[in-house]
Amino acid sequence: MSASEFGQQFVNALGLGSIYALVAIGLAMVFGILRLINFAHGEVLMLGAFAAYYFAAAGLPFLVVVLLAVLTTVAIGLLMERVAYRGIRGAPDVALLLTSLAVSIALQNGALLAFDAQPKPFPTPAAIQEQLTVGGIQISVTNLVTVGVALLLMALLTLFVTRTRLGTAMRATAENAMAAQLMGINLSTVIVAAFAIGSALAAVAGILWGARVGRIEPLMGFIPVLKAFVATVIGGFGSIPGAVVGAYLLGFGEIYLVALLPGELSGYRDAFVFAALIVILLFRPQGILGSSEPEKI
Amino acid sequence: MASVPSVRPGATASRHRGAVPALAAVALALTLLAVFLAYADASFNGYRLQIVTLVAINATIAVALTLTSGFTGVFSLGQIGFLAIGAYVGALLNLAPQWKSEMFLPGLPGWLAAFDTTGWHPQVALLFACLVGGIVAATVATLVGMPLMRLSGHYVAVATMGFLIIVHSVANNWSGVTRGARGLSQIPSYTNVWAAYGCALVAIYAAWRLRVSPYGRAMIASRENLIAARAVGVNVHRSRMIAFVVGAFLTGAAGPLLAHQIGSVAPSAYYFTTTFNVVIMVVLGGMGSISGAVLGAAIMTLAPEYLRGVEDGMDLGPLSFGALFGLSQIILAIAFILVMIFRPQGFFGDRELGLGLLRRRGPRQDGDEAEVTPTLAPGLDVGPGDGASR
Amino acid sequence: MEALPTTDGRLDGERGERPGETALRATGVGRSFRGLHALTDYGLELRRGEILGVIGPNGAGKTTLFNVITGFVPATAGRIALGERDITGLPPDRIASLGVARTFQNIRLFGRMSVLDNVKTAQQLNRRAGFWETLVTAPTFVRKERELDSRAMGHLESLGLGRFQSALAASLPYGSQRKLEIARALATEPRILLLDEPAAGMNAQETAELTEFIREIHGRFGLTVVVVEHDMSLIMRLCQRIQVLNYGRVIAEGTPAEIRTNRTVIEAYLGTE
Known part of the structure; x- marks a missing residue:
């Protein structure tokens, strides 16, 4: 791999990792509070991208499109929580997991019916589609924007969870839901906030994914959510900073793996990612950053 | 020693008293099934007969998942990976050698490329494929299960899902053997109702015998309370391995039945949609209930046929097959969510159809039944590596 | 009477064990959780057939002791032997199959x-x-x-x-x-039965019945029994020997009469609770 190729892939990996991070944050937030692995999060991302597609088709300016798409997915996320997840709060882990799979399948098939399986070209603004050449390295503006947006949103999120009452309540609930409730924190408010924030970030991720890939389709949420999920496992279930670190590690691992693997093996990319996931679950189930909790007998 | 109460004489005898009527009931049920199958075989059209056959194949898979996950509480999302392994093995064994060469499978070892069962009796070839498919799946399960069965709760669900993704990825990319996404076709249609129902009965029998044996008790005990199970000497890892490997064998054996029924094997048929359908069958019937799994499989195989009527009623112009398929998936997914919310124990919970009915004739014990609402796989939340077998 | 539960002659069985021999020996056993010492330099010579009481204030390490003996929590120091056999580090199901049974403080059925x-x-x-x-x-x-x-x-x-x-x-x-x-x-x-607060949640009469019951099974099965209990009436009536734990260490050991008058024990109970 030449130096310029390496640099190009570096920016590429940063971009991919940023998208994974935005998705992973939502997963980790909901998991931390509900112990729910929300597979339907990928469909939220997909619906965000489709919302942007249709708002853009209506001729609205791009920033307004993004804003409306975010509002749409927040509404979808809250509806999902209310309809599917509130009724099974506190159920065993696996029941939660299977329910989210069901929500995911219902939304996927609903989207197939509504939007058709045929991929649609994503209306990325021309300004973002350009390529810059810096010191012999080709850099796509999309990647730069992706990284910038992700960092900005993560900074805002950090401010939110450390500086606001609601943010503090969310952290307290993730730490110990029972104690937090005893302290007078309203669990439902916290859960609603987690779904709202997660969905908003997923919408942005969906738009960035659309810009990156250039087209959108109803099943597009599946792979990003699986990858984001691996990222949260790498970082330790439920830890937001861990999820972000895991997302970037995964982004880099994936990009360089594909770059280094001989062509006929690059199809096995997902197999390698999930083999790595299994290895982590076996040897460090608490994640790379997490710490294990001794079990009470 | 005089104060030691001895065993109440009738205590154990009464537990075996139900054996004769139970045996008669089973014989009657089997006879009725045989009559129905003979009737179906003779007079149903190909499509309806295929549905009847699929009920049995799905029942086999659902019973296997009940054994693997319902008894032990270790939820596997990798079951369909074993089905895929069995299906590919069966297809590669029984495809005519000239088809193997025409489809261009350079990755096949010479002996397998030349392996020719076309001269065999179809049912012998099918049985052979089922056995080999089951054995290969069980071997893979042994290797995969050794590490994975140490995990618990959603960790094991996620890790087995990883296994499914890996199998899918291999099936998609190992073109020299699997022909990639296009899959293998021209598989002779050997499967008939007798083979399919025979396989289902074997699966039901095996699961039932294990359930009422020390093995089943050990599995359920480790599901109910992992720590207490270990404290009374249950080797949790071993009993999970037995459940996982036997479940994989039965699922792997069902693979060739499916391949020889459909006529082709492609990676997309062995992925999340199928996994989810089987999970619904098991959860609907009640995790841990064999008869529940069979009922769930029957409902989940027949329901889409009826839902197709609903889909036809949609006035959206000429719908593609994909769109048709989608609506029934949506309905099933919503039904599943409703079950999770309102009846997480499914139809039967942990119990079996029939046994409970027979028992109810006898005098009821104090404090019997109904006070405990069994829910899906409790006691799973033990932690990441619960050290099931350090 | 053919179905009478017995210990299968294990008492005098293959190992030729006799009452008075050491059933379980713990030497220098320690367990720490993230630097916190739940059990330190614990020693025990459990004689076959005896009933040993283990008492101590909450958090003294009593349940940790049971968890270490039964293999649920591996010891971080020391050795534990069952008869002649070293069981340190064996998994719980192996230890159970070697003849150590236990109950749990919070019932686990x-x-x-x-x-x-x-x-x-x-x-x-x-x-x-x-x-x-x-x-x-x-x-x-x-x-x-x-x-x-x-x-x-x-x-x-x-x-x-x-x-x-x-x-x-x-x-x-x-x-x-x-x-x-x-x-x-x-x-x-089992040969050794560990009871973790068997009288928890019982009233005085139930506790008295339980005490009798433990005494009876002890005799009938030739068991060696270790009881962790807060209820002093049960401990004093049942046990031939008592160990007192505090902060993970044995602070006193002796007959019920000795323990009752032991100054360190009284201080531990009055001073910390």
């Missing part, structure tokens, strides 16, 4: 299994059918299951739980659940 199956699951530790026997329902399988049935029923009857045999364990009243846990522990046919 197999809730959705029948009362009888709860006991059979423990009983099968020593006599169960093999895999193929099971699959083909061989006559040997049927015979072994019947034997399990009758032995398990024997244990249930001896605790007065016979009439609950087909009820789900989780549906039993609290007191019966405690008894079932003891029946289940006995069904593993």
Whole structure:
């Protein structure tokens, strides 16, 4: 791999990792509070991208499109929580997991019916589609924007969870839901906030994914959510900073793996990612950053 | 020693008293099934007969998942990976050698490329494929299960899902053997109702015998309370391995039945949609209930046929097959969510159809039944590596 | 009487063990959780056939001691031997199969299994059918299951739980659940029985009955018993020897009479609680 190729892939990996991070944050937030692995999060991302597609088709300016798409997915996320997840709060882990799979399948098939399986070209603004050449390295503006947006949103999120009452309540609930409730924190408010924030970030991720890939389709949420999920496992279930670190590690691992693997093996990319996931679950189930909790007998 | 109460004489005898009527009931049920199958075989059209056959194949898979996950509480999302392994093995064994060469499978070892069962009796070839498919799946399960069965709760669900993704990825990319996404076709249609129902009965029998044996008790005990199970000497890892490997064998054996029924094997048929359908069958019937799994499989195989009527009623112009398929998936997914919310124990919970009915004739014990609402796989939340077998 | 539960002559069995010999020896056993010492330099010579009481304030390390002996929590220091055999680091199910049974402070039953199956699951530790026997329902399988049935029923009857045999364990009243846990522990046919706060949640009369019951099974099965308990009446009436733990260390050891008057013990109880 030449130096310029390496640099190009570096920016590429940063971009991919940023998208994974935005998705992973939502997963980790909901998991931390509900112990729910929300597979339907990928469909939220997909619906965000489709919302942007249709708002853009209506001729609205791009920033307004993004804003409306975010509002749409927040509404979808809250509806999902209310309809599917509130009724099974506190159920065993696996029941939660299977329910989210069901929500995911219902939304996927609903989207197939509504939007058709045929991929649609994503209306990325021309300004973002350009390529810059810096010191012999080709850099796509999309990647730069992706990284910038992700960092900005993560900074805002950090401010939110450390500086606001609601943010503090969310952290307290993730730490110990029972104690937090005893302290007078309203669990439902916290859960609603987690779904709202997660969905908003997923919408942005969906738009960035659309810009990156250039087209959108109803099943597009599946792979990003699986990858984001691996990222949260790498970082330790439920830890937001861990999820972000895991997302970037995964982004880099994936990009360089594909770059280094001989062509006929690059199809096995997902197999390698999930083999790595299994290895982590076996040897460090608490994640790379997490710490294990001794079990009470 | 005089104060030691001895065993109440009738205590154990009464537990075996139900054996004769139970045996008669089973014989009657089997006879009725045989009559129905003979009737179906003779007079149903190909499509309806295929549905009847699929009920049995799905029942086999659902019973296997009940054994693997319902008894032990270790939820596997990798079951369909074993089905895929069995299906590919069966297809590669029984495809005519000239088809193997025409489809261009350079990755096949010479002996397998030349392996020719076309001269065999179809049912012998099918049985052979089922056995080999089951054995290969069980071997893979042994290797995969050794590490994975140490995990618990959603960790094991996620890790087995990883296994499914890996199998899918291999099936998609190992073109020299699997022909990639296009899959293998021209598989002779050997499967008939007798083979399919025979396989289902074997699966039901095996699961039932294990359930009422020390093995089943050990599995359920480790599901109910992992720590207490270990404290009374249950080797949790071993009993999970037995459940996982036997479940994989039965699922792997069902693979060739499916391949020889459909006529082709492609990676997309062995992925999340199928996994989810089987999970619904098991959860609907009640995790841990064999008869529940069979009922769930029957409902989940027949329901889409009826839902197709609903889909036809949609006035959206000429719908593609994909769109048709989608609506029934949506309905099933919503039904599943409703079950999770309102009846997480499914139809039967942990119990079996029939046994409970027979028992109810006898005098009821104090404090019997109904006070405990069994829910899906409790006691799973033990932690990441619960050290099931350090 | 052929189905009477016994210890299968293990008492004087293959190892030629006799009352008075060491049943369990712990030397220098320690356990720390993230730098926190739950148990430090613990030593014990448990004599075969004795009833040992372990007392101490909350958090003194009593349950940790049981967890370390039964292998649920590996010791971070020291050795534990069962008779001549070193069991340090063995997994819990191995230790159970070597003859150490326990109950739990917070009852741990197999809730959705029948009362009888709860006991059979423990009983099968020593006599169960093999895999193929099971699959083909061989006559040997049927015979072994019947034997399990009758032995398990024997244990249930001896605790007065016979009439609950087909009820789900989780549906039993609290007191019966405690008894079932003891029946289940006995069904593993142990040589050493560890009881973790068996009288928790019982009133004075129930505690007195339990005390008698423990004394009875101790005699009948030739058991060696270790009891962790807060209820002093049970400890004082039952135990021949008492160890007092505080902050993970043995601060006193002796007969009930000695412990009652021990200054360190009194301080530990009055000073910390």
